[in-house]
Amino acid sequence: MKIIVVGGGKVGTALCRSLVYENHDVILIEENESVLKRVTRHHDIMGIVGNGANFKILEQADVNNCDIFIAITDKDEVNMISAVLAKRMGAKETIVRVRNPEYSNAYFKDKNFLGFSLVVNPELLAARYIANTVDFPNALSVEHFVNGRVMLMEFKIFDGSKLCKMSLTQFRKKFGNLVICAIERDGEILIPDGDATLETGDKIFVTGTRVEMILFHNFVKSKIVKNMMVIGAGKTAYYLLNILKNTNINVKVIESKKERAEIFSQEFPNVHVVHGDGTAKSVLLEESVDSFDAVATLTGVDEENIITSMFIETLGVAKNITKVNRTSLLEIIDTKQFSTIITPKSIAVDSMMHFIRGRKNAQDSHLEAMHHVANGRIETLQFEIREGNKMVGKSLSELKFKNNLLIAAIIRKGRTIFPTGNDVLQVGDKIVVVTLLKNITNINDLLVR
Secondary structure: OEEEEEOOOHHHHHHHHHHHHOOOEEEEEEOOHHHHHHHHHHHOOEEEEOOOOOHHHHHHOOHHHOOEEEEOOOOHHHHHHHHHHHHHHOOOEEEEEOOOHHHOOHHHHOOOOOOOOEEEOHHHHHHHHHHHHHHOOOOOEEEEEOOOOEEEEEEEOOOOOOOOOOEHHHHHHHHOOOEEEEEEEOOEEEOOOOOOEOOOOOEEEEEEEHHHHHHHHHHHOOOOOOEEEEEOOOHHHHHHHHHHOOOOOEEEEEEOOHHHHHHHHHHOOOOEEEEOOOOOHHHHHHOOHHHOOEEEEOOOOHHHHHHHHHHHHHOOOOEEEEEOOOHHHHHOOOHHHOOEEEOHHHHHHHHHHHHHHHHHOOOOEEEEEEEEEOOOOEEEEEEEEOOOOOOOOOEOOOOOEOOOEEEEEEEEOOEEEOOOOOOEOOOOOEEEEEEOOOOOOOHHHHEOO
């Protein structure tokens, strides 16, 4: 597909990388010439220097023949204006990044009076992700499928765990329909068979219904978050506090800028807001950081978040959440030290790539959800099987699936099935797939051809 991207920042660069990897025809519009040259040279795409809200620039990019127009500069208003203009000029679909909380109202979210195909807010998506992990503090990550009916959680097996040395066959007998769909061991990812045995240090990815996953979560270790510290009063913290205000969690916020601290204090009267440097050891100890069930380090500086979280980890805080936007940093730090790492950029790119893959799909199958876990090495996909799909009426054992994938669940008329080889696929089934394969745009891509 022909895709125009406006804005070559962190999200724009990551998105261009994913689009090129999936063989799309990409044009990047960026005002900063040095940024444009760096991105276009690195990813071998076309580039135009200029303002994405400029009619002549969009004409030069041939926007009238564009399949998807994506505006993700750091200015919400520019994104909205350029997307409206692109739509009027002939772009088939428009995606915009809108981050300002002032625009998170019904007209933008529900009524969508400007007619965007997709509105992406990285900070809001990150806040929802953090709220999910706080709901399940034993899990390193939490994903939802089929409107929450099926969940995928990541756990680490520590020394002395009741799961250690348990085979997957024993696991299935003990936990019924729960499925371990992937194991990360010594940096390697594998889709296991029933003979695999769980070892100390493994990270396991478990899928099941919400009720079963809650019970398993509590089996791993009974832990709930009653009080939480948030370091940094930025946009992510703002959205997170709006979500948590409907819970019983007591929250303390530490913010170094006096003006931001005052704004949060007025906006959230039930939250204890402290004006201070939350990355300073003396301030953290003074505020009794070690007494909190969970700490989320959400400043705008990745290095400060990482170093602060490393210190918090040494204090034995049960749930340590770290925001890191530069994924390159994850390649040089020991991520084993951190409970949960949240990357808003990657979550936003996932959201957009899910939309783009959905538009690329054939008529007989529909990609309804897509998430990346294990730092992008595992893809979890949700498809709907439509009339005419060649899988209809065949059992899973009859179908020749590629290696390194697992059909984790089938949802049929609201009922969740954790399948065996004897289960037969039907029209209307929603299937959840866990795979190490990349660039899966259609359910038929799962089959050996």
